[in-house]
Amino acid sequence: QVQLVQSGAEVKKPGASVKVSCKASSYTFTSYGISWVRQAPGQGLEWVGWINPYNGNTNYAQKFQGRVTMTTDTSTSTAYMELRSLRSDDTAVYFCARESQQLAFTIDYWGQGTLVIVSS
């Protein structure tokens, strides 16, 4: 069955960077996009951006432009999201998710989430 397994929780200081990994299994990694979505404590879902593992093309939400980089390693079917210059309001659970072009670009599978805490 399709699985997206993310790296563990992180605690970072303001101004630092964090890199979250997302290992995919049981499907052809390069055939589906990977979106990253975050959820601050008690809040709704916020789209961070998207990467096409086939060609590395990315699309970032404007509010994260310049602070976020999404990459993939097709040899290990792993996606990465790096967020720099962390602020306290970046504290959130970060989800990776598979986006399916065949299903009208819906997100059909989600990782378990990675809690990132930004605190001095």
Added chain:
Amino acid sequence: DIQMTQSPSSLSASVGDRITITCRASQTISTYLHWYQQKPGKAPNLLIYAASSLQSGVPSRFSGSGSGTHFTLTISSLQPEDFATYYCQQSYNTPRTFGQGTKVEIK
């Protein structure tokens, strides 16, 4: 950016009730509209994609309708496991955007 507005923000209902959640887009999105269920501490789970297609494994009491700018999610007979938060999301263009969520609570 396309704004997605859900209503209500929360509702209280009883087991067996029929409930409807509405999602409106700030511009037309055809049927690029999806519904997710999220329980506390868990990742969202896809219920409905492309406005009205039931995701495999999702009970048939869930249904979706709409196109353009107005969409609805209906649960025909609420079950205890359906108490959760529901989100709509558009994939018509980027940035992908979500509604603010509708929390369904037990009356």
